[in-house]
Amino acid sequence: MLRRLTVVTALLAAALTATATGTAAAADTPLRDLAEARGIYLGTAVTGGKLTGAYAGTAAAQFDSVTPGNEMKWGSVEPVRGQYSWTGADRIADFAEAHGQRLRGHTLVWHSQLPSWVENGTWTPDALRTVMTDHVTTQVTRYKGRVDHWDVVNEPLNEDGTLRRSVFGATLGESYIGDAFRAARAADPAAKLYLNDYSTDGLGAKSDGMYTLVERLLAQGVPVDGVGFQAHLILGQVPSTLEANLRRFSDLGVDVAITELDVRMTLPATEAKLAQQKADYAAVTRACLAVTRCAGLTVWGFTDSDSWIPDFFPGQGAATPYDEGLNPKPAYAGIAEALAPVTPPGPAGCAATYTVQSQWGGGFTGQVTVRNTGSAPLTGWRVAWEYPAGQRITQAWNAAVTQTGTAVTATHLSYNGTVPAGGSATFGFNASWTGTNPPPAALTCA
Numbered sequence: 001m002l003r004r005l006t007v008v009t010a011l012l013a014a015a016l017t018a019t020a021t022g023t024a025a026a027a028d029t030p031l032r033d034l035a036e037a038r039g040i041y042l043g044t045a046v047t048g049g050k051l052t053g054a055y056a057g058t059a060a061a062q063f064d065s066v067t068p069g070n071e072m073k074w075g076s077v078e079p080v081r082g083q084y085s086w087t088g089a090d091r092i093a094d095f096a097e098a099h100g101q102r103l104r105g106h107t108l109v110w111h112s113q114l115p116s117w118v119e120n121g122t123w124t125p126d127a128l129r130t131v132m133t134d135h136v137t138t139q140v141t142r143y144k145g146r147v148d149h150w151d152v153v154n155e156p157l158n159e160d161g162t163l164r165r166s167v168f169g170a171t172l173g174e175s176y177i178g179d180a181f182r183a184a185r186a187a188d189p190a191a192k193l194y195l196n197d198y199s200t201d202g203l204g205a206k207s208d209g210m211y212t213l214v215e216r217l218l219a220q221g222v223p224v225d226g227v228g229f230q231a232h233l234i235l236g237q238v239p240s241t242l243e244a245n246l247r248r249f250s251d252l253g254v255d256v257a258i259t260e261l262d263v264r265m266t267l268p269a270t271e272a273k274l275a276q277q278k279a280d281y282a283a284v285t286r287a288c289l290a291v292t293r294c295a296g297l298t299v300w301g302f303t304d305s306d307s308w309i310p311d312f313f314p315g316q317g318a319a320t321p322y323d324e325g326l327n328p329k330p331a332y333a334g335i336a337e338a339l340a341p342v343t344p345p346g347p348a349g350c351a352a353t354y355t356v357q358s359q360w361g362g363g364f365t366g367q368v369t370v371r372n373t374g375s376a377p378l379t380g381w382r383v384a385w386e387y388p389a390g391q392r393i394t395q396a397w398n399a400a401v402t403q404t405g406t407a408v409t410a411t412h413l414s415y416n417g418t419v420p421a422g423g424s425a426t427f428g429f430n431a432s433w434t435g436t437n438p439p440p441a442a443l444t445c446a
Contacts (some may be wrong), residue, residue, distance in 0.1 A: 012148070028134045032064035039422075040290055041102055041278060041296030042063040042335070045260070045305055048091040054326050056095070058238035058302065065102035065148070067259075067298055068092045071308075073113045074107055078135060081117050084227040086142065093146050095179075104259075104298065105147040107154040107196065108136050110178045112126045112209040113167030119167055119247060128171045133183040138188035149295075151196040151259070152184050153177050159199060160399075161209020164374050174213070178222040185223040196228035196259055202239025214252055226255035226295065235265040235273060244355050247369070247426075251294035258288055260300040262319035263331070264309045278330035281321065287340035290353075290371075290426060331422035341375070349374035350445035351382045363432050364391075368399075368410065370445060371424045378419040385440035 007045075016380040018124060035042035043065025051059065059066065070076055073086030078084050097259040109132060118131065138151065138396055160385045163169045168176040177195070184193050210227065217224050227249050234378065239245070246256045263280045265273045288294040301307045304321040311316040321332040351373050359367045372378040387406045399410040 011194055022037070029336070031062045031335055031339065033156045034336060034341075035296070036064060037340055037341060038293060040288060042103065042339070043067060043104060043296060043298035044105075044302040045069045045298065045300045045306075046092060046095075047301075048088045048095075050306065051091065051095050054146040058322070058326055060095075060099040060101070063101065063302065065104055065296060066096050067104040067106050068091060069106075069301065070113070071108060071310075072119065072139070072339040073110065074135060075113045075115045077139060081115075081131070084138065088163055089143075097146070102148040103143070105140075105143060105150040106259075107151040107193075108139060109152065109162060109168060109176070110154040111168065111390045112140065114167070121167075123167070123171050127173055128168070129176065129179055132168065132176060134174075134178055135185040136180050137187045140184050140191065142272075145190065147188070147191050149182055149192040149194055149205070149226070150188075152180050152193045154196045155232055156195065156196065157200075157206055157209050157213070159196055160204055161205045161207075161212075174216075178220060180219060181217070181224060192225040192255065193223055194226040194228045194255075194257070194259075195224060196230065198230040198232055201229050201231050201242055201245065201357060203234070203241040204244050207245055209272045211249065211252075214249065214254065215406070218252065218254075224254055226257060228257050228259035229256050230260035230300075231259060231261045231262075231301070233280060235263055235280065236276050238283045239285070240261075241355075242284065242388060243353075244292045244357070244367075246287060251289055255293050255295045256288075256291060257295045258284060260350060261297060262300045262307065262312060264319040266284070267315055267317050271336075273318075274330045277318075278334035280334070281331040282334035282338040285335050289338065292422065310317050325435050349382055349437065352443040352445040354439055354443055356439070357428070359437060362434065363394075363430060364437055365430050367426055367428045367429065368443070369424050369426045370412075370419065372419040372421055373420050377421060381419065381425070381445060383407065383411050383443055383445050385443045386438060388438050389433065389436050391431050391437060393429050393431045396429040397427065398425070399429075401427075401429055 021189045041064050044059060044063045045067045046059055047069050048071050050197055068089055071092055077089060080303060093103055131178045138206055158164050161173055181193055197210060200210045214224060214227060249256050259286055263277050284296060288297050301320050302316055303319050305324040307319050309319045322328055353369050355367050357367050370381050370383060385408050393401055393403045393408060397418060399413060401410045410427060419425050
């Protein structure tokens with residue numbers, strides 16, 4: 001272990017020495033302060049038994065939100081029916097309050113880490129519903145006013161986006177989700193209530209399933225305040241559609257958050273791998289910052305000594321922003337650089353991004369997001385681009401779009417021309433293509 005730490009520390013020193021001087025000031029500012037200045041929180045999962053010494057000092061100094069890694073899970077707090085053990089959860093709640101941090105409650109209803117009396121019980125629907133809502137009510141009531149966000153239901157879906165056949169899904173169907181949220185809302189009306197799952201970070205079958213689930217729940221009046229995206233990622237595989245995916249959920253009227261970010265790699269760590277990891281952490285941070293309703297980002301353990309990855313993925317690890325000796329890795333600098341203050345281009349600023357939402361033989365649907373990057377309202381906007389491969393706009397909405405040859409111009413309509421500082425407007429279109437469909441090289445926005 002000592003030799004491995006020495007090698008990794010040497011790699012870290014080399015990588016950090018190569019960091020540009022212009023980012024040094026951001027790195028000197030605690031991450032929590034950088035995040036707060038950008039309007040989001042920056043959190044970490046913690047292990048209550050380690051909250052002493054340098055581990056506690058780093059958690060307190062760098063993060064303005066903490067999540068109990070295991071101490072609030074059902075098997076930890078109610079191992080025997082009706083008998084609760086709050087020691088571990090209380091310790092983290094007390095730590096958060098002592099250091100001015102938010103507390104993210106994780107998690108009330110989950111198919112894993114259940115006490116055996118729940119997982120192996122023989123349940124009628126009414127009996128299981130009562131047990132579940134009693135548990136939610138008791139736990140949320142205990143921490144009323146102390147927990148900022150609750151992961152009310154964790155990992156409800158299969159990989160194909162269908163309902164997981166857990167003890168809850170198999171016995172109660174999808175109704176258990178709404179029941180859990182209603183019980184949590186009744187116990188603490190002020191807490192934000194989240195659905196949380198993994199492998200939903202980019203566009204795909206599972207995130208589509210989550211999207212339609214949230215639509216159904218909202219239509220039923222279920223008090224879903226937000227959706228959590230765990231973001232347990234593999235080195236170099238940040239989904240290219242992460243920002244677009246976060247945005248489509250926020251467009252439903254719910255908050256979004258990155259809740260369990262780590263980026264694992266095949267060991268040993270190398271300078272090249274650490275550099276890629278830095279880029280990955282920065283990319284996820286920027287995606288959150290780009291979406292107005294992204295409340296914040298939580299890393300799943302800030303140090304490799306506290307990471308779950310090696311136990312579940314043999315031969316992989318080094319997934320967090322700090323090494324096992326509590327030294328910041330390039331990933332730390334990646335977060336800091338992404339959070340660094342941005343100087344507005346003027347009283348009002350205009351920036352535009354272009355994405356392909358879906359594509360089929362001969363056609364595609366695109367979307368352009370116009371953002372006000374300034375500090376004053378943007379009154380009217382115009383976006384222009386050149387298509388590099390002969391694509392042709394055939395239909396558009398939320399903008400007046402014209403095309404002459406390869407040149408496309410889109411102008412606001414009467415109802416979406418004013419964009420507040422930090423706000424955004426979107427418009428979409430259908431278009432045709434032949435051969436290839438590369439995106440425009442650049443968009444101009446004015």
